[in-house]
Amino acid sequence: MAQSSGEPVVPRPAATVLLVRDAPDGGLEVFLQRRVSGMAFAGGMTVFPGGGVSSSDVPDPTRWRGPSPAEWGRRLDCEPELAGSFVQAAIRETFEECGVLLAGAADGPPVPLPDAERWRDDLNERRRTLGELLVDHDLVLRTDLLEGWARWITPPANPRRYDTAFLIARVPDGQRADDRTTEAVEARWWTPANALRAYEGLEIELMAPTLRTLQELGEHGSAGDALTAAPGRSITPVIPRVRREGSSVSVVLPGDPDWETAADHLTPKGPA
Numbered sequence: 001m002a003q004s005s006g007e008p009v010v011p012r013p014a015a016t017v018l019l020v021r022d023a024p025d026g027g028l029e030v031f032l033q034r035r036v037s038g039m040a041f042a043g044g045m046t047v048f049p050g051g052g053v054s055s056s057d058v059p060d061p062t063r064w065r066g067p068s069p070a071e072w073g074r075r076l077d078c079e080p081e082l083a084g085s086f087v088q089a090a091i092r093e094t095f096e097e098c099g100v101l102l103a104g105a106a107d108g109p110p111v112p113l114p115d116a117e118r119w120r121d122d123l124n125e126r127r128r129t130l131g132e133l134l135v136d137h138d139l140v141l142r143t144d145l146l147e148g149w150a151r152w153i154t155p156p157a158n159p160r161r162y163d164t165a166f167l168i169a170r171v172p173d174g175q176r177a178d179d180r181t182t183e184a185v186e187a188r189w190w191t192p193a194n195a196l197r198a199y200e201g202l203e204i205e206l207m208a209p210t211l212r213t214l215q216e217l218g219e220h221g222s223a224g225d226a227l228t229a230a231p232g233r234s235i236t237p238v239i240p241r242v243r244r245e246g247s248s249v250s251v252v253l254p255g256d257p258d259w260e261t262a263a264d265h266l267t268p269k270g271p272a
Helices: 069-076 080-098 116-124 130-136 192-200 208-217 223-232
Strands: 012-022 028-035 050-052 140-142 146-153 162-170 184-190 241-245 248-252
Touching: 012 080, 012 208, 012 223, 028 080, 028 192, 028 208, 028 223, 050 080, 069 080, 069 146, 080 116, 080 130, 080 140, 080 146, 080 162, 116 130, 146 208, 146 223, 162 208, 162 223, 184 192, 192 208
Parallel strands: 012 162
Antiparallel strands: 012 028, 012 050, 028 184, 146 162, 241 248
């Protein structure tokens, strides 16, 4: 909620994952979900899997393999504590929403796990935390399977704001992303070009960060190319600007012609 009338709300930390794979006929595919239309944030939008950081998303160093939270902080331009929460939330949300678990035994790659659906149900119903499941099954988070891509912060005018870390990962061998989530009415693999055509044809709706990210992914010919390019990206938080023409308000992104003249905020009218 807003702190006072006309004052922007503080963004809530969130994480999303660009799950990628090589298409059967070549090229890159990314997993997208169309959210339930009645959801309070981004209802009806087509998005990458992800969600808000939970109070349980606190990294356990003994259950962590790969770049440390401090290293992730350098990559994501934030404090180590926040960076670790971003990464843990990204892995948790990806498992909850599409069944892909970026975790495994300390001495081996991620593999299909027995009773994975029960674990997933336990997480979704908040009967267990991801940290508890890692301990119970002697697994570690495979943060080395992720790369940073971007950070986006919802404009100040929005009543619901998120500071979202965008991470990218390839689906591990033997695992598959599915549509078994109550938060989406559709989930499937898209090439970036097909998703952008569907957006232009008004078949799907995309938020500005999703649109820009799909355009960026479309520049890469394979999942491997995108993952190789990710470490070279300069990541600083981006807050879209807004342009108002009469009663019409549009979102302006860095590099757009109106970026320099667009307002960096719109003051909310009344309490959020």
